[in-house]
Amino acid sequence: MPSIDWSDYQAFLAIARAGQLAAAARALGVDPTTMGRRLRRLEAALGARLFEQTRSGQDLTEAGEALLASVEAMASAAGRISERADQGDGLSGTLRISTSEGFGCWFLARHLPAFQSAHPRLAIDLVASSGFLSPGRREADVAVMLSRPRTGPLVAHKLADYTLALYGSRDYLDRHGTPARPADLLEGHALVGYIPDLIYAPELRYLDEIHTGLRAALRSPSITAQQSLIASGAGLGVLPCFMAGSDARLVPVLPEKRILRSFWFVTHQDIRKLPRVTAFRQWLDETVRRMEGVLTP
Structure with a gap:
């Protein structure tokens, strides 16, 4: 078997992690042409196809899956050697x-x-x-x-641990009133929250923990965007207390309803x-x- 340059293994590892050749090239700071050339050179040296081209990018073949474990071990060992060499500095x-x-x-x-x-x-x-x-x-x-x-x-x-609570702006509460109990949120109040099919962790589904059946009318996958919406008076919403506590525009609503994560x-x-x-x-x-x-x- 011909000798293989470590940079070719690095290219393979980057593509396997990113799932796309172009994204892997950006991660290594090279152009996609160079990345493709390194991959083809590695496949030729090993005599095996390592990726299948799909609509979403590059998927590992069986040979690629087998190689990935070995290359990850090599990368981890190289990292440990490098760190030991640098520890004095x-x-x-x-x-x-x-x-x-x-x-x-x-x-x-x-x-x-x-x-x-x-x-x-x-x-x-x-x-x-x-x-x-x-x-x-x-x-x-x-x-x-x-x-x-x-x-x-x-x-x-x-x-x-961290806690979350329901918040609203003073302007919103002046216009719509302050709910006295969770059931009051079902009528006359706009809620801000996540887009259901873009929730990336089940721990973010917490409106039902305030009251069963609550649904957000203004939605975003970004918690920062949600905070901006709530602070601007668009509606009430659940926020981490470490975020809302530093925003003077926000007022706790139903303070007895705390959520722990x-x-x-x-x-x-x-x-x-x-x-x-x-x-x-x-x-x-x-x-x-x-x-x-x-x-x-």
């Missing part, structure tokens, strides 16, 4: 963090600069969006998720002991303990 490399939009934008982003300043040679990717990258597929090094994963080569621990710290079992992962986990544990009163006021 502090953490380095890249740490990619996947979180929900609310926790990432309204909590983690406010505290993360302190961690980065303590490790200036470490690049940090904060992916805070409506959905999660998968540590199991190595799309992210760590993820802060809304539930503990039940399958996959993952390790997880409970990071913190949890954040979970998740990483792939093969990288859980990497210095950058353990350092971030310890820092984040300490940060959420210190900010417990904000997460669960």
